[in-house]
Amino acid sequence: MTTLERFEQGDIRALSRIISYVENEEEGYLDLLSRLYRKPRHAVRIGLTGPPGAGKSTLVDGISRMLLQSGNDVSVVAVDPTSPFTGGALLGDRVRFKEETTGGKHYFRSMASRGSSGGLSRATDNASLVLDAFGFDYTLIETVGVGQVELDIVNNCDLVVVILVPESGDAVQTLKAGLTEIADVFVVNKSDRPGADRVVADLESMLALRNQLKTHPNAQKSQSIPVLDTDAVRGKNLDSLVEKFTNMIQDKKNSGEFDTRRREQMKRKVSEILQQRLFAETLQKIASKGEIDNVVERILAGEADPYSSAEKLFETVNLAQRPC
Ligand SMILES: Nc1nc2c(ncn2[C@@H]2O[C@H](COP(=O)(O)OP(=O)(O)OP(=O)(O)O)[C@@H](O)[C@H]2O)c(=O)[nH]1
Ligand SMILES: [Mg+2]
Structure with a gap:
């Protein structure tokens, strides 16, 4: 049986093999992508980004668990642009899979530097396509930082969660880093630490201020950007976060915004x-x-x-x- 046939039958090893194949852009990978683009797909892509150590992985774990408990199959792609990766030797470390006893399938994969920034974003997008064609309901994409690579990656997502911590301090810095341009939801994690309320309040007043500047192109969008405080270790507000973004996705689907965004993403991809x-x-x-x-x-x-x-x-x- 070919790897693709095994993939089609739900074989996880074949899935990992195919992700590596497209990630490394091995000979013939474009033909494979071409087949996968024609398959029925329905996965929602959620990008989670924020500074190093903000608790992104802990949050992704918590969110995954909740989605799994509701019967969803969840895949996670952790993107680390700083980690050089040279081949298949570390595959064991880069892949985790478990079938949750209470719910759906959980698959974890990490992606490392592909040499160029464009390469990493393309590899992540292609890996997400493979996961989508495999049949996952959600793909959570974790990226570190707020540079161009991360922006390119989360620009291919249906919804973007930006994670800050009390130590992020002056939230105005956030604006400068361009975070409000990409965030659909703000999370202030580590809310068990002092200063979280302050960051939440700063973010909220900044978003309100932007709304008053009616001329700003994102004024309409920022109106609906929620700010939540979480404690990923103890699970505080994780249920609210999951409820919030699942509702937002449903609203976006109902309003047509979901499809518009995907159309824009595809237009950008073809143009690139x-x-x-x-x-x-x-x-x-x-x-x-x-x-x-x-x-x-x-x-x-x-x-x-x-x-x-x-x-x-x-x-x-x-x-x-x-x-x-
Ligand atoms: N006090 C507290 N600690 C947290 C919270 N969330 C995560 N942590 C801790 O913060 C540390 C970093 O968490 P990670 O989830 O690895 O953070 P990350 O953003 O994925 O880190 P990188 O991927 O390395 O950028 C770990 O020791 C976590 O246990 C929280 O809400 N409160
Ligand atoms: Mg992490």
Whole structure:
């Protein structure tokens, strides 16, 4: 039996193998993705992001348990952009699976650096597709930090939970980090520690302030951004959090926002693929003419500048492509 056949029959080892296959972009992986895109899928993707040590994994565990208890199959993808990963040797550490006695299936997978930031976000997106095609109801994606890589990753999610802690301090920093642009829900975790109330209040007043600035493009969105305080270790408010985001997802589905978001994500994905393809092809055409070296010499000799030279090189390709 092929790995794909075993995957289709619900074999977890085949699932892990297929995730590695697409993660490493092994030969033929695009054909496989093409088949998976045609399969029925219904998983909801939830992105959870926040600073290191904020309690994301503890929260993800708690949320998973609740979703499992309601009979859902839950997969978790933990993305760690800082951890270099070189091959299959660590697979055992990167995969956990258990069939909950009380509920659904639970699968855990970690993803590590793929060399380039675009690569990691693409690998995470493709792994999520595999999990979706396998039949999971939810995929929880944990990412550390708030850099471009994390933004790219959570931009592919249906709902984004941003996790802060009392130590996050001045919540205005949050705004600067662009968190309000991506958050659908704010969580202030470690609420057993002093200062949590203050961060909740700061966040709430910041969101209220943004609503008053009617001209802000996200004003409408921030109106409905809830702020919850949790204690992931003791389970405080985890039920409210799960209830909140499941209701939000249902509302988004009812209002059409869910589909609109997915449509935008897919449009972005197709555009990115196209962009990379066009870029690579155009550059290759220009390079094959050996013109770049000539241009560099002319710029260094003070006879040209990089901007108009690049423009002229681009035009040579563009003109060559035009039909007569
Ligand atoms: N007091 C308290 N400790 C917590 C809470 N949530 C998590 N922790 C602890 O904080 C530490 C970090 O928790 P993790 O869940 O690993 O945090 P993380 O955000 O996943 O960490 P990284 O993935 O390394 O960024 C652990 O020791 C947890 O037990 C909480 O609500 N209150
Ligand atoms: Mg973690």
